[in-house]
Amino acid sequence: MTSKTVHHTQADVIIVGGGVAGLSAAVALGRSRRSVVLVDAGDPRNAPAAHSHNYLTRDGESPLELIRLGRDEARHYGANIIEGTAQSATRTESGFEVTSADGSVVRGRRLLVTTGLTDVIPDIPGLADRWGRDVLHCPYCHGWEVRDQAIGIIGGAMSGHQAQMWRQLTENVTVFTYTATEPSPDELTRMRARGIAIVEEEITRVDVENDAIVGVTLANGRQVRLDALVVGPNFTSRSDILASLGIGTTEMVMNDHVLGTYIEADPVGATSVPGVWVAGNVSAPMDTVVAAAAAGVKAGAAINGDLIEEDVRVAVGLPARLPK
Numbered sequence: 001m002t003s004k005t006v007h008h009t010q011a012d013v014i015i016v017g018g019g020v021a022g023l024s025a026a027v028a029l030g031r032s033r034r035s036v037v038l039v040d041a042g043d044p045r046n047a048p049a050a051h052s053h054n055y056l057t058r059d060g061e062s063p064l065e066l067i068r069l070g071r072d073e074a075r076h077y078g079a080n081i082i083e084g085t086a087q088s089a090t091r092t093e094s095g096f097e098v099t100s101a102d103g104s105v106v107r108g109r110r111l112l113v114t115t116g117l118t119d120v121i122p123d124i125p126g127l128a129d130r131w132g133r134d135v136l137h138c139p140y141c142h143g144w145e146v147r148d149q150a151i152g153i154i155g156g157a158m159s160g161h162q163a164q165m166w167r168q169l170t171e172n173v174t175v176f177t178y179t180a181t182e183p184s185p186d187e188l189t190r191m192r193a194r195g196i197a198i199v200e201e202e203i204t205r206v207d208v209e210n211d212a213i214v215g216v217t218l219a220n221g222r223q224v225r226l227d228a229l230v231v232g233p234n235f236t237s238r239s240d241i242l243a244s245l246g247i248g249t250t251e252m253v254m255n256d257h258v259l260g261t262y263i264e265a266d267p268v269g270a271t272s273v274p275g276v277w278v279a280g281n282v283s284a285p286m287d288t289v290v291a292a293a294a295a296g297v298k299a300g301a302a303i304n305g306d307l308i309e310e311d312v313r314v315a316v317g318l319p320a321r322l323p324k
């Protein structure tokens with residue numbers, strides 16, 4: 001039998017996930033003198049990218065350096081950061097208990113889940129190895145860096161939209177339309193009007209030389225020279241831990257296509273289960289770094305407000321309002 005290590009008697013808040021959302025919440029809560037225990041597996045979504053952009057004053061910073069700095073700030077305000085993977089969460093009389101893969105247990109009055117999402121990209125030989133380097137998805141994250149270069153877009157539900165977004169950054173855009181979700185005739189007209197090339201043959205391989213994409217090989221053997229590829233990943237919410245509390249995912253639908261899953265919550269991150277909050281990509285797949293950080297701060301403030309209400313109830317002699 002595995003003996004359990006209890007890391008903390010009872011924190012005010014357990015945070016599962018220490019990316020920018022979780023760490024920002026930890027700072028907001030710590031500055032409100034709330035005790036925080038944060039469990040983090042240490043693989044933020046943008047880790048494959050060398051640089052992170054569009055976060056004012058930190059433009060170009062390495063994603064892992066952002067996390068290192070964020071951990072320092074959260075610890076400065078008292079957060080107890082535990083490295084590990086949380087596996088399940090259960091209700092207790094006074095809050096929640098989270099058990100990690102190594103059997104250790106943390107306890108807290110409220111639970112905030114900021115575990116992000118997994119990007120599921122098309123299964124094409126050579127594609128996954130380049131993810132986050134020259135296989136891209138977000139023009140705001142990496143577009144400037146590949147401006148004026150040859151960009152290929154692997155068709156997906158949003159390829160009509162993506163093509164026009166990337167065309168803003170370069171005149172050299174090719175859309176590969178062979179996938180299950182072909183662009184509509186109207187989208188094809190709009191693409192051709194902007195000089196966007198259309199290729200119908202299937203891509204069989206991504207070609208790489210000297211640690212950089214040089215193009216793709218098509219099913220008919222033809223090679224197309226490219227500097228970078230754009231995909232439309234399926235955004236799969238990393239929320240297994242919430243399933244153990246009865247919180248399931250919702251499908252994210254756009255243009256009648258399922259683009260992924262997310263956890264539904266109110267504008268400050270409260271879920272359908274009292275005492276459980278979410279923030280960042282686990283609930284908002286389109287959030288960039290600065291938006292996920294802001295969501296973490298909002299959720300942290302909302303949780304602090306909820307705890308204040310409970311503290312006042314107890315002070316006036318009412319029973320604590322425990323999660324139901």
Ligand SMILES: Cc1cc2nc3c(=O)[nH]c(=O)nc-3n(C[C@H](O)[C@H](O)[C@H](O)COP(=O)(O)OP(=O)(O)OC[C@H]3O[C@@H](n4cnc5c(N)ncnc54)[C@H](O)[C@@H]3O)c2cc1C
Nearest residue numbers: 017019021041042043044045046053086116280281288289
């Ligand atoms: C390749 C790439 C490049 C990007 N570049 C940019 C950019 O330049 N600018 C920008 O604004 N946005 C960028 N983004 C988007 C950015 O990654 C997200 O906005 C941001 O990571 C969301 O933060 P988060 O805290 O919600 O999730 P994450 O950063 O993914 O953090 C989630 C954390 O939770 C942990 N975790 C997950 N499950 C568990 C568990 N069960 N137990 C414990 N810990 C767990 C993970 O290990 C991780 O540390 C990029 C995305 C990708 C894919």
